[in-house]
Amino acid sequence: MRELIYYVAVSIDGYIADPTGGFDAFLVEGDHSSVVFGEYADALPAHAHAALGIEPPRKRFDTVIMGWKTLRPALDMGITSPYPHLRQIVASRHSRDVDPAIILTDDPRATVRSLKQEDGLDVWLCGGGELAGTLLPEIDRLVIKRNPVVFGSGISMFGGAPYELSAFALTETRSFESGVVIEEYVSRGRA
Ligand SMILES: NC(=O)c1ccc[n+]([C@@H]2O[C@H](COP(=O)([O-])OP(=O)(O)OC[C@H]3O[C@@H](n4cnc5c(N)ncnc54)[C@H](OP(=O)(O)O)[C@@H]3O)[C@@H](O)[C@H]2O)c1
Numbered sequence: 001m002r003e004l005i006y007y008v009a010v011s012i013d014g015y016i017a018d019p020t021g022g023f024d025a026f027l028v029e030g031d032h033s034s035v036v037f038g039e040y041a042d043a044l045p046a047h048a049h050a051a052l053g054i055e056p057p058r059k060r061f062d063t064v065i066m067g068w069k070t071l072r073p074a075l076d077m078g079i080t081s082p083y084p085h086l087r088q089i090v091a092s093r094h095s096r097d098v099d100p101a102i103i104l105t106d107d108p109r110a111t112v113r114s115l116k117q118e119d120g121l122d123v124w125l126c127g128g129g130e131l132a133g134t135l136l137p138e139i140d141r142l143v144i145k146r147n148p149v150v151f152g153s154g155i156s157m158f159g160g161a162p163y164e165l166s167a168f169a170l171t172e173t174r175s176f177e178s179g180v181v182i183e184e185y186v187s188r189g190r191a
Pocket residue numbers: 007008009010015016017020021022023066067068069070071073091092093094105106107108126127128129130131132134155159
């Protein structure tokens with residue numbers, strides 16, 4: 001069955017961005033990039049494919065879902081459709097003027113449940129933390145790129161979600177000389 005996969009870069013202490021929303025501290029270069037630019041190249045934006053001179057493989061994901069505050073930095077840079085090779089779904093509780101390629105949802109949990117009924121490749125939960133907190137019960141797999149830095153504070157992986165235990169089983173750990181560790185977990189459902 002089609003899965004919802006939260007594929008995300010985090011600090012050692014579980015932050016996806018610093019308090020201002022920046023994530024320049026995450027390593028782009030290094031031996032872990034073979035995974036980022038290879039296996040997970042579908043999760044690169046179009047401008048990265050162009051810079052790398054590669055085509056999106058369209059083998060891992062066919063859909064991305066993100067929160068409005070994750071799309072907004074792209075809009076600020078004049079990029080209205082960052083992942084044109086994917087179906088792009090953006091969660092917002094407001095009416096927004098967006099590129100025709102963007103599908104807005106004000107009920108991301110219902111949207112994800114409906115996507116899971118369809119045939120297709122997996123759905124990439126891009127982030128950010130607030131949306132991931134909302135979608136936590138729907139997450140089938142976590143693919144965490146843990147970077148060798150501590151933020152101390154910032155935007156956490158699941159935003160301000162309330163305490164509620166969710167059990168995951170560790171299925172793979174890959175350590176790289178860059179210091180990045182890619183951890184994969186599969187959901188065991190609510191404990
Ligand atoms: N490290 C990484 O790999 C990574 C990945 C993705 C993002 N990020 C970073 O994460 C930061 C953004 O994360 P964030 O937690 O602040 O925000 P976010 O989750 O990206 O977006 C929050 C917004 O999404 C909408 N939203 C969230 N839950 C919703 C729901 N249940 N129903 C309807 N709309 C919903 C709301 O938009 P409205 O306000 O429009 O209603 C809300 O204000 C950015 O700095 C981004 O760069 C990092």
